[in-house]
Amino acid sequence: MSSEYPIISWKELIKHFKRSSLWVVIEGMVYDVTTYLDKHPGGEEILRKCGAKDATEQFLEYNHSNYARSILASRIVGQLTDEPPPHNYAQLLKQRKQRIKNPYKQITWEELEFHNTSDDAWIVIDDDVYDVTDFMAEHPGGMKLLLDQAGDDASKFFHRINHSQYAHQIMNDLQVGMIVGIKPKKKEKQAPTNYVLIMFIIIVLFIFIYLFLF
Ligand code: HEM
Numbered sequence: 001m002s003s004e005y006p007i008i009s010w011k012e013l014i015k016h017f018k019r020s021s022l023w024v025v026i027e028g029m030v031y032d033v034t035t036y037l038d039k040h041p042g043g044e045e046i047l048r049k050c051g052a053k054d055a056t057e058q059f060l061e062y063n064h065s066n067y068a069r070s071i072l073a074s075r076i077v078g079q080l081t082d083e084p085p086p087h088n089y090a091q092l093l094k095q096r097k098q099r100i101k102n103p104y105k106q107i108t109w110e111e112l113e114f115h116n117t118s119d120d121a122w123i124v125i126d127d128d129v130y131d132v133t134d135f136m137a138e139h140p141g142g143m144k145l146l147l148d149q150a151g152d153d154a155s156k157f158f159h160r161i162n163h164s165q166y167a168h169q170i171m172n173d174l175q176v177g178m179i180v181g182i183k184p185k186k187k188e189k190q191a192p193t194n195y196v197l198i199m200f201i202i203i204v205l206f207i208f209i210y211l212f213l214f
C-alpha cells in the first residue's frame with residue numbers, strides 16, 4: 001500500500017471514539033472531526049455515533065454537498081489500512097464505549113492491581129479510576145510516568161504538577177470508575193542484606209570481645 005498520507009491502523013482508529021478525539025472513516029480516508037462536532041448541521045450526536053467507525057454509508061445516504069466534502073478535506077488524518085478489521089472490532093469498540101459510559105462503576109483496589117501493564121493500564125487520582133492505556137503514549141509528561149503508576153494510586157505524583165483544565169478535560173473521557181474499599185498495605189520489602197550485615201557485625205563484635213578477654 002503506497003500513500004501520500006499516513007496509514008492508520010485499526011488499532012489506532014479504535015482509540016478515537018471520544019468527544020475529546022473523534023475520527024471517522026469515509027471512503028477509506030480517516031478524518032478528525034473533533035472540533036467540527038458542534039458545528040455539524042446534522043447534529044453532534046449523529047456524528048458521535050460514527051466515532052472510530054466507517055461512516056461512508058451514512059455520509060452518502062444524506063447526500064452531503066461538495067461543501068461538506070471540502071470541510072472533510074481539511075481534516076484528513078490519514079488513509080485507513082487496507083488490512084481487514086479485527087473480526088471483533090465492533091464488539092471491542094462497544095466495550096470501550098461502555099466502560100467510559102459508567103464513570104461511577106465501583107472498582108476495588110484488588111481489581112485495580114490487575115491493570116498494571118502497557119496493554120491495560122489504570123491509575124487512581126483522587127479516588128477516581130482512569131484507563132490511561134491509550135493515552136499514555138500521548139501524555140506530555142511522558143509514557144513512563146504513567147506506566148510506573150499503573151495499577152496504583154497516582155494522586156500524589158499527579159498533584160506535583162499543576163495540570164491544566166485541558167488535562168482535566170481529557171481525564172473526563174478516561175474515567176472508568178471510582179475506587180472503593182481500603183487500599184491494602186504494601187508488604188514491607190525484606191532486607192536480607194541488612195540482616196546479614198547486622199549478623200556479621202555481631203559476630204565480629206563477639207570475636208573482638210573474646211580476643212580482648214582471653
Ligand atoms: C464526517 C464528516 C461530515 C461532515 C464534514 C458533514 C457535514 C455536513 C454539512 C456541511 C451539512 C449541511 C448540508 C451539506 O452541505 O451537505 C450536513 C448535513 C447533514 N449531515 Fe453531515 N457531515 C458529516 C458526516 C455525517 C454523517 C456520518 C452523518 C450521518 C450519520 C451526517 C448526517 C447529516 C444530516 C442528517 C444532515 C442534514 C441536516 C439537515 O439538513 O437538517 N453527516 N453535514
Ligand code: HEM
Pocket residue numbers: 123130132139140141142145146149154157158161162163164165166167168170171174
Ligand atoms: C489521566 C491522567 C493524566 C492526564 C490526562 C495528564 C495530562 C497531562 C497534560 C495534558 C499535560 C500537559 C500540561 C497540561 O496541560 O497540564 C501533562 C503534563 C505533565 N504530566 Fe500529566 N496527566 C495525567 C497524569 C499524570 C501523572 C499521574 C503524572 C505523574 C506521575 C503526570 C505527570 C506530568 C508531568 C511531569 C507533566 C509535565 C510535562 C512538562 O511540562 O514537561 N501526569 N499531563
